[in-house]
Amino acid sequence: MKRVILLIIASIASLMMSAQGSTSQMEILDQVAVKTEKYVGLKIDFTMYVENLHNAKRDSYKGNAVYKQGLYKMDIMGQVVYSDGKTNWTYLKDADEINITNNSENEAFMTNPQAMLKDYKSKFKVNYISDKFEKNRALMEFDFYPKQIENKKYSKITIRIDKTKKQIFSVRYVGKDGVNYLVEIDKMLENPTIADTEVKFNKASYPGAELIDMR
Numbered sequence: 001m002k003r004v005i006l007l008i009i010a011s012i013a014s015l016m017m018s019a020q021g022s023t024s025q026m027e028i029l030d031q032v033a034v035k036t037e038k039y040v041g042l043k044i045d046f047t048m049y050v051e052n053l054h055n056a057k058r059d060s061y062k063g064n065a066v067y068k069q070g071l072y073k074m075d076i077m078g079q080v081v082y083s084d085g086k087t088n089w090t091y092l093k094d095a096d097e098i099n100i101t102n103n104s105e106n107e108a109f110m111t112n113p114q115a116m117l118k119d120y121k122s123k124f125k126v127n128y129i130s131d132k133f134e135k136n137r138a139l140m141e142f143d144f145y146p147k148q149i150e151n152k153k154y155s156k157i158t159i160r161i162d163k164t165k166k167q168i169f170s171v172r173y174v175g176k177d178g179v180n181y182l183v184e185i186d187k188m189l190e191n192p193t194i195a196d197t198e199v200k201f202n203k204a205s206y207p208g209a210e211l212i213d214m215r
Contacts, residue, residue: 003170007047008079009107024152025140026126026128028140028161028163028166029126029140029142031166032161032166032167032168033120035061035166035167036168038067039067039190039191040068040191041066041067041068041069041190041191041192041193041194042065042067042068042189042190042191042192043064043065043066043067043188043189043192043194044064044066044185044187044188044190045062045063045185045186045187045188045191046062046063046064046065046183046184046185046186047060047061047062047063047079047122047183047186048060048061048062048063048076048181048182048183048184049053049181049182049183049184049185050179050180050181051180051181051182052178052179053178053179053180054178054179055155061076061077062076063075063076063077064076066194066197066198066199067199068194068196068199070084070085071083071084071085071196071199071200071201072199073096073198078092078093078094079091079092079093080093082199082200082201083103084103084200084201085103086102086103087100087101087102087103087215088100088101088102088103089116089201091102091206091209096107096206096208096209096210097209097210097211097212098203098206098210098211098212099207099212099214100211100212100213100214100215101214101215102215116163120144123146123147123148124144124145124146124147125144125145125147125158126142126143126144127142127143127145128140128141128142129141129142129143129158131163132160134160134169137162137164137169138162138163138164139160139161139162139163139169140160140161141158141159141160142158142159142160142161143156143157143158143159144156144157144158144159152176153173153175153176153177154173154175154176155174155175156173156174157171157172157173157174158171158172159171161207167185167188168185168188169184169185170182170183170184170185171183
């Protein structure tokens, strides 16, 4: 379950512009990266699709996330995850317990749009795929291949960006184990006013939950 959480939002990583595509295509991608890095806050509603290639099963889940300058809160699949970039607090609704874990660099990349896009040119090789029109939106599709594949659980990330809004539209992780994760952003609110209480973990919000430190 934790792995599913880590493969969510999303939103992009880094690459030494060994990318194929016209200058204008790469410029748009860079514009999205720069814009994303400047966010001081984000609220996102998304749909996650889990695609199991072993049994041809495809499940979907609704979720939402709030980001504020290094902090985030994410609610998906019966879990509420808080993070300050170093520590994660995961509340399991069914078990009424909170697991405390360290937040690794890899975890930060998989769950934070700003971490994904930051310095993406140093971490990925990017190929421009094509322009598309989907759900009344003009999109551009890129494939991101990690330069260091050994410690990754995915072999490729496919990202679609909204050309007009300069926003991420979807992120698809191709898993090495035959399970893929597609995250489509249903709604994104840029730079809203977010109180610290919305994103910071507070045990008082879960008075009956058991606290389990797994660090």
